[in-house]
Amino acid sequence: MAEALEEIIDLSLLDPILAKYGAEKGAVIPVLQQTQEIYGYLPKEVLQAVARGMSVPLSQIYGVVTFYSQFYLTRRGKHIIRQCDGTACHVRGAARIVQTMEDELGIPAGETTPDYKYTYEVVYCLGSCGLAPVAVIDDDVVGHLVPERMVQIVRDLDAPAEEG
Numbered sequence: 072m073a074e075a076l077e078e079i080i081d082l083s084l085l086d087p088i089l090a091k092y093g094a095e096k097g098a099v100i101p102v103l104q105q106t107q108e109i110y111g112y113l114p115k116e117v118l119q120a121v122a123r124g125m126s127v128p129l130s131q132i133y134g135v136v137t138f139y140s141q142f143y144l145t146r147r148g149k150h151i152i153r154q155c156d157g158t159a160c161h162v163r164g165a166a167r168i169v170q171t172m173e174d175e176l177g178i179p180a181g182e183t184t185p186d187y188k189y190t191y192e193v194v195y196c197l198g199s200c201g202l203a204p205v206a207v208i209d210d211d212v213v214g215h216l217v218p219e220r221m222v223q224i225v226r227d228l229d230a231p232a233e234e235g
């Protein structure tokens with residue numbers, strides 16, 4: 072199994088955001104959204120820098136981050152795979168896909184691989200029940216899945232593009 076990778080966090084990437092919004096106390100949410108776009112999640116030291124840069128108490132920043140499900144406090148994978156196991160997907164075999172993917176990735180659903188390549192989540196309706204079973208892989212909706220196809224799609228995510 073791959074080892075967890077040490078992450079180097081460059082706080083200077085925050086500078087343009089804080090320069091633009093730092094003086095606007097009401098701009099905490101857009102600042103956090105843009106910050107998360109840069110880092111992929113909201114590391115503790117980044118939140119401390121945001122609090123300092125905006126002169127807002129850190130507790131208030133944490134309050135916002137924990138209130139909204141769009142914000143993540145832990146590092147996520149390079150690829151985000153959201154597998155639906157809602158009713159329509161479940162009756163069409165989603166549970167078998169989940170089991171297969173847990174074996175393939177070596178992690179339980181809801182976690183990120185130690186090499187931070189994949190985050191595998193289970194959700195309960197992606198609004199595309201007609202395509203069941205469905206997953207969203209990065210930003211692509213993929214329907215009518217079977218376990219073997221799902222494994223192949225995920226293996227191909229990091230495969231070099233074919234020449235031609």
Ligand code: FES
Pocket residue numbers: 155156157158159160161195196197198199200201203204205
């Ligand atoms: S139940 Fe899976 S998309 Fe609706």
